Amino acid sequence: MQEREQWGSRLAFVLAAAGSAIGLGNIWKFPYITHENGGGSFVLLYLFCIAIVGLPVIIAEMMVGRATKKSPVAAIEELSGKNSPWKIMGLMGVAASFIILSFYAVVAGWVMHYTYLAFSDSFSGMKANQFSEVFNQIFVNPWLNFGWATIFMAITLFIVIGGVKDGIEKAVKILMPVLIVIMILLVINSIFLPNNGFEKALKFIFLPTGGLHGAAILEALGHAFFTLSLGMGAMLTYGSYLDDKTNLFKAGLIVVALDTIIALLACIIIFSIMFAYGGKVSNGAGLVFISLPQEFAKMNGGYFVSIAFFLLLFFAALTSAISLLEVPVAYLIDKGWARKKASFTMGISIWLLSIPCALSNSEFWKNKFASVTMFDFKEKTVFFNKMDYLASNWLLPLGGLLIAVYVGWFISDKLRSEQFKIGSNSERPFHYIPWVFFTAVVSPIIVSMIILIEAEVIDKKAINQFFDGLVGSKTTIKQIHK
Ligand code: PHE
Numbered sequence: 442m443q444e445r446e447q448w449g450s451r452l453a454f455v456l457a458a459a460g461s462a463i464g465l466g467n468i469w470k471f472p473y474i475t476h477e478n479g480g481g482s483f484v485l486l487y488l489f490c491i492a493i494v495g496l497p498v499i500i501a502e503m504m505v506g507r508a509t510k511k512s513p514v515a516a517i518e519e520l521s522g523k524n525s526p527w528k529i530m531g532l533m534g535v536a537a538s539f540i541i542l543s544f545y546a547v548v549a550g551w552v553m554h555y556t557y558l559a560f561s562d563s564f565s566g567m568k569a570n571q572f573s574e575v576f577n578q579i580f581v582n583p584w585l586n587f588g589w590a591t592i593f594m595a596i597t598l599f600i601v602i603g604g605v606k607d608g609i610e611k612a613v614k615i616l617m618p619v620l621i622v623i624m625i626l627l628v629i630n631s632i633f634l635p636n637n638g639f640e641k642a643l644k645f646i647f648l649p650t651g652g653l654h655g656a657a658i659l660e661a662l663g664h665a666f667f668t669l670s671l672g673m674g675a676m677l678t679y680g681s682y683l684d685d686k687t688n689l690f691k692a693g694l695i696v697v698a699l700d701t702i703i704a705l706l707a708c709i710i711i712f713s714i715m716f717a718y719g720g721k722v723s724n725g726a727g728l729v730f731i732s733l734p735q736e737f738a739k740m741n742g743g744y745f746v747s748i749a750f751f752l753l754l755f756f757a758a759l760t761s762a763i764s765l766l767e768v769p770v771a772y773l774i775d776k777g778w779a780r781k782k783a784s785f786t787m788g789i790s791i792w793l794l795s796i797p798c799a800l801s802n803s804e805f806w807k808n809k810f811a812s813v814t815m816f817d818f819k820e821k822t823v824f825f826n827k828m829d830y831l832a833s834n835w836l837l838p839l840g841g842l843l844i845a846v847y848v849g850w851f852i853s854d855k856l857r858s859e860q861f862k863i864g865s866n867s868e869r870p871f872h873y874i875p876w877v878f879f880t881a882v883v884s885p886i887i888v889s890m891i892i893l894i895e896a897e898v899i900d901k902k903a904i905n906q907f908f909d910g911l912v913g914s915k916t917t918i919k920q921i922h923k
Pocket of ligand 1: 461462463464465466467541667668669670671673675761762764765
C-alpha cells in the first residue's frame with residue numbers, strides 16, 4: 442500500500458475545496474437560473490438551502506474523509522465493514538463524477554473557445570445576430586465541441602496525475618488567487634458602468650420582490666448540492682488528505698462562504714453589464730455565451746473585460762474538474778492502483794463518455810441517434826441536458842441525503858464529536874448539537890421532500906399553487922428596466 446498523500450497546509454485544503462466548489466455552477470449556471478426564476482426571491486431561497494442543508498452536509502462529508510483518510514467506498518468499508526450496503530453510496534459518487542465531468546468538460550470546452558475568441562478580439566466587430574450564430578456554431582459543430590472538450594480533459598488529467606501536493610495543490614495555489622483578483626477587478630468595473638447598471642443589478646439580486654414558481658425550490662436545492670460539490674464524495678475525498686489539526690466547522694464555513702460570495706459577485710458582474718447596456722437576456726446557457734459577449738462589444742475596454750471574464754470562468758471550471766476526476770481516481774488508488782495508471786484509466790473513460798455529450802447537439806448525432814433515448818426525462822431531450830438534469834436533480838441530492846443520514850444516524854457519536862472538536866478550544870463546542878440536528882434531522886427531511894416532489898409522489902401542482910399563493914407573480918428583467 443502506498444502512503445496516503447496529504448495537503449501541504451490548511452490553506453491548501455481550503456483553496457482546493459473552494460476551487461472544487463467554485464466552478465461553472467457559480468459563474469455560468471447560478472446567474473441564469475437566478476434570472477429564469479426572477480431574481481431576489483430565488484436568491485433568498487437558495488441562501489436558505491445553502492445554510493441549512495449545504496453547510497451541515499459539507500462538514501459531514503469532510504468528516505468521513507478525514508476520519509478514515511480514505512475515498513468514499515473505502516471509507517465506508519472502514520467505518521461500517523466490507524459488506525455494508527452503504528458502499529452503494531460511495532459507488533454512486535464515482536458514477537456521478539463520470540456523469541458530471543462528461544458534460545462539464547463540454548461546457549468548459551465552450552469556455553475555452555470563448556477565451557480564445559476574446560483574446561483574438563472577435564466580439565468587437567460582430568453584429569447583434571452574429572452572437573447567437575457563434576454560439577450555435579460551437580453548440581452544433583461536433584469537431585469544435587469535441588476538440589475543446591478533449592483539450593480540457595487533457596489539462597485536467599495532467600494536473601491530477603501530479604498527485605495531491607504536486608498536482609492539485611500547486612494548481613489551486615496559482616489559480617484560486619488569480620480567480621479572486623479577476624473577480625474583484627470585474628466587480629469594481631461593474632460599479633462604473635453606465636445607466637445605473639450596478640444599482641439595478643443589486644436590486645434584482647437582493648430585493649425579494651418577485652414570486653417563485655414551485656419548481657424553484659427543486660432548482661435551488663439541487664443547485665446548492667451542485668455548487669458545493671456535495672453528494673458525490675468530492676469533499677469527502679479532499680477531506681481524506683487533511684491533517685488531524687484543522688477544525689472542520691471553520692473549514693466548511695469558509696468554503697461555503699467563499700462559494701456563496703463568488704456566486705453572488707458573478708451575478709452582480711453579469712447583471713450590471715446586462716442592465717447597463719439594456720441587452721436582451723437569453724435564457725439558459727446563452728446568458729454567458731450569447732448575451733454577455735454582445736454587451737462586451739459595446740463596452741469601453743470590453744476587450745479586456747471579456748478576456749478577464751472568460752479566463753475567470755476557465756480557471757473556475759478547471760479547479761472543479763480536478764476534484765471531479767480525483768474522486769474516481771482516489772477510488773482506484775484505494776484499491777491499490779498507482780496514481781498514474783488510475784488517472785489515465787479514469788481520465789480516458791470519462792473522456793469517452795464526454796463524446797456523446799459533445800456531439801449530442803449536432804445534426805450528425807440527431808440524424809443517427811434521434812431514436813436513442815438514454816433516459817426519458819420529459820422535455821429534457823438532449824443527451825447533454827439529461828446528464829446535467831440527472832446529476833443535479835437526482836444523484837447529488839440522493840447522495841447528499843444518504844451521507845446526511847449516514848453521519849447523522851450510523852456512525853458513533855464518539856467519532857463524530859471527536860472529529861468535530863479538533864482544532865477548537867472547547868471540549869463540547871456549542872455548535873456541535875445544532876450541527877448534528879441539522880445533519881441528522883433537518884437536511885434529510887428537506888431533501889427527501891424534494892426527491893419525493895421530483896419523483897412526483899408529491900404533486901408538483903400543489904407546490905406551485907402554494908408558492909404562487911405565497912408571493913404573487915414573477916419579476917422579470919423587463920420590469921426592473923421600467
Ligand atoms: N461545484 C462545481 C461547480 O459549481 C461542480 C462540481 C460538482 C464539482 C460536484 C465537483 C463535484 O461548478
